[in-house]
Amino acid sequence: MPESLDLALIGAGGRIAGDWLAVANHADSPFRITKLVETETVARARLGALPDLDALLEGERPAAAIVATPPATHADIAVRLAEAGVHILCEKPLATTLADAEAMVHAARAAGVRLMMASKFRFVDDVAEASKRIAEGAIGQPVFYDNAFCGHVDMGTRWNSDARISGGGVLIDNGAHAIDLARFLMGEVERVLAATGPRLQPVEVEDSVRILFETCSGALGRADLSWSVDIGSTSYAAVHGSEGSIELGWKGARLRTREGWLPFGGGYDKHRAFGNQLAHFADVIRGAADPRIGDDDALASVRFVDAARRSLREGRWCRLTEVHA
Ligand SMILES: NC(=O)c1ccc[n+]([C@@H]2O[C@H](COP(=O)([O-])OP(=O)(O)OC[C@H]3O[C@@H](n4cnc5c(N)ncnc54)[C@H](O)[C@@H]3O)[C@@H](O)[C@H]2O)c1
Incomplete structure (x- = not known):
């Protein structure tokens, strides 16, 4: 078994984040959630989460992050993560505009990190x-x-x-x-x-x-x-x-x-x-698989x-x- 990869969850107090937490913390998971980020104060206190990306990126950086925040925030968050060398699994919809989606793909390619759109089906x-x-x-x-x-x-x-x-x-x-x-x-x-x-x-x-x-x-x-x-x-x-x-x-x-x-x-x-999606994301990060959902799919x-x-x-x-x- 390869060593588990450190994972951050952005938007940790939200609805879909609850599912990601349960799955990523499961014994079979290739990831270990090491950091949570949440802007809403009550949820942040409950989870012991960090307040923003600055706090996340100033410490030891995780290998990857799941972006589970509302859609209009995806582009800024993903571009910053990419520039910091963090692989990204971004919830759907990838972005609210094509310009934002292209900026995300461009930033990930330029930084040599993986950006995958989460698409559970x-x-x-x-x-x-x-x-x-x-x-x-x-x-x-x-x-x-x-x-x-x-x-x-x-x-x-x-x-x-x-x-x-x-x-x-x-x-x-x-x-x-x-x-x-x-x-x-x-x-x-x-x-x-x-x-x-x-x-x-x-x-x-x-x-x-x-x-x-x-x-x-x-x-x-x-x-x-x-x-x-x-x-x-x-x-x-x-x-x-x-x-x-x-x-x-x-x-x-x-x-x-x-x-x-x-x-x-x-x-x-x-x-x-x-769980299948997370396992695949880990394989892609480790170079063991080609992405089942690529940049072209996300942009399309x-x-x-x-x-x-x-x-x-x-x-x-x-x-x-x-x-x-
Ligand atoms: N795959 C699925 O089946 C599925 C289902 C529901 C939602 N989603 C997607 O997941 C994303 C989140 O949806 P949700 O319903 O969980 O929303 P939500 O509002 O329940 O949760 C979002 C969380 O992100 C936090 N947040 C907002 N901006 C932030 C920022 N800049 N940094 C850190 N945290 C921030 C909010 O405080 C909130 O706790 C959306 O893109 C949505 O389309 C996917």
């Missing part, structure tokens, strides 16, 4: 298996893709509904997951059409959105995203091809061939996906959101190549 075992089976031709040529990340979440008092902090509404929030999952299963996206549903929460951003997209190979996809509607589905994504289908369910996946449906996998397990997800935002404003299909920093 790529690390769900069933999703990895589905991607492999699609690539092997199990469902023939993929033609249709369906995804829904919908559920009731009251965003009235959370930063998620403040576009200056979040970069927008459910499109960038749940959309960051949707887009990366779609690209992982279906390949590069060429163009996108987005529309909002009726706004059901007293917020200034969209709380329900439907996105249609076309991939470079001509396949057609749809993603429904909502903080205000629970569609009650047992599955979150499906790919339909010329020879069959793959459906990714919360409790298990299944493959449909001419013989009928065959179940596989164990469903969605958030902490297992986070930001481009996709930008193109979808433009589509919402202009009411037309928008190509991802129209988006420039």
